[in-house]
Amino acid sequence: MLLSLSITAQAQPQYNRRICSNTTTFPKNSAYQANLNTLLFFLSSNATRSIGFHITSAGQNPNTVYGLFLCRGDYSPDVCKDCVSFATQLDLVRRCPVEKEALIWYDQCLVRYSNRSFFSTVDLKPTVCMWNVNNITDVGLFKNLLNTTMRDVAAEAASASSGTKKFAVKVVDFTGTQKLYNLVQCIPDLSKSDCNTCLQIAIQDCRIVVKEGEEEESCFRVAVFVMKRGNEISSLQFDLSTIETATKNFSDDNKLGQGRFGQVYKGTLPNGQEIAVKRLSRSSRQGAGEFKNEVLLLAKLQHRNLVKLIGFCLEGEEKIIVYEFVPNKSLDYFLFDPEKQGQLDWRRRWKIIEGIARGFLYLHEDSQPRIIHRDLKVNNILLDQDMNPKIANFGMARIFGVDQSQGNTSVIAGTYGYMPPEYALHGLFSVKSDIYSFGVLVLEIISGKKISSFNQTDSGDGLVSYVWTHWKNGTPMDVLDPILIDSYSRNEVLRCIQIGLLCVQRDPADRPTMAAVILMLDSCSATIPVPQPPAFFLHSTSGQSFTLKALDLESDQSASKSAPCSVNEASITELHPR
Incomplete structure (x- = not known):
């Protein structure tokens, strides 16, 4: 803490x-x-x-x-x-x-x-863990300094008189530009011995994992934070000449790709740090407002499954955002390439699905402010050197208040196929909009098929229809990417298909929250509801409008049924998350 x-x-x-x-x-x-x-x-x-x-x-x-x-x-x-x-x-x-x-x-x-x-008891469970996302350049120095300062503050907090605050804090210089903040606290009704025991356990843990801070109820367990001086938004600003030098004047050889709002380049800062530079095109629909929105949002976000903001440049007509460089490009680079998709075995795909879910749980419930991404798709998921997913591209994101449940817009932007019907047709968006997009993405990851690989003549309605039809016909495993045949877990694949279909249900209220999704992914003891018919889009023949339809099928499965986590040919797990 x-x-x-x-x-x-x-x-x-x-x-x-x-x-x-x-x-x-x-x-x-x-x-x-x-x-x-x-x-x-x-x-x-x-x-x-x-x-x-x-x-x-x-x-x-x-x-x-x-x-x-x-x-x-x-x-x-x-x-x-x-x-x-x-x-x-x-x-x-x-x-x-x-x-x-x-x-x-x-x-x-x-x-x-x-x-x-x-x-009045030492309660070491449950534990909450948070990662320090800042770089520690000298781990040995950090460990030594941490051990010394934590012993001091622990002794001070534990020695406080009964009935007073059992609290201590200490700030020491770590490097020329960083300080180490140490804070510990026990609940006042703990004895000196119990408080000291709790804090010493925390310090021992910190010697093993120096990047992790943990907190429990009896004592505020590890309170360590390494922070750069001057972390205001202004300190994130780069001058244009630095960016031009880093990218070799936006050389084509450094170009990583191109998106809706501009080009992305690889760069190297004078200190050797590799960066990704998003240069907004001057004709881009993303103006100064959207640009500032993305910068301000990213500056506040800290999660291992979100791309990290390094800085920005706003000079003349140039609008540039600087991110951490994520070496393995985007998920579509591997998922849809016949020569590279073999690198995504089932274990990695499961890990990617879970990582994306955890990133969105942070955005929807744990970040301040709460955020709706509104543009989740396969090429907005970047993969780091260990193939961990990082959610990128927050240009269309919206902030939500604590008590706000829905918003609307007259400007429909995004990628058709990932859009839920209430947004594409009526401009209504909520956290359930991201849930819908997540469901489509899960089905893409499982099947290895692009949403764009289907057209109106392919049994009607694309990937969602394709998976739903196999689900209703009792052949869900037929949608599995054939390249996974030697690495998949049947139970996990069926669970993911079911979760994906739950996320694309017609009624937003029926779609699970991201907390429920993670519960369904992680817990074999939970039960999963039977999905209701999903919503589908059809392009009109003119290509200018959309109609919404849903399959009107009788279900032979009741949402009240349940089955064990072990799945066989005749049953599919049905979970009921809260």
């Missing part, structure tokens, strides 16, 4: 993570829910305490609810109150609506509740 020590009050806290345990849930309008509402009210009412900590419970067994909040030690009581109030009154019920146990963690505070008492 960290960040810079320059702190200002804000009404809406910076969301980091949440854990909603799906092992136990409660029905709506139950006694447990009533007690939970009472507990959350108690926590919010006590958020003005100067210690920044409160524990309480509500109700009688077997429906007792236990809870606490803990605010970061270097924030003011007003910031603490705003954070706890936001969590208890708005955010928790949205993110964890029916779970009996939940933890939500912001930069300013954490709030936890459970159906079991966890007071």
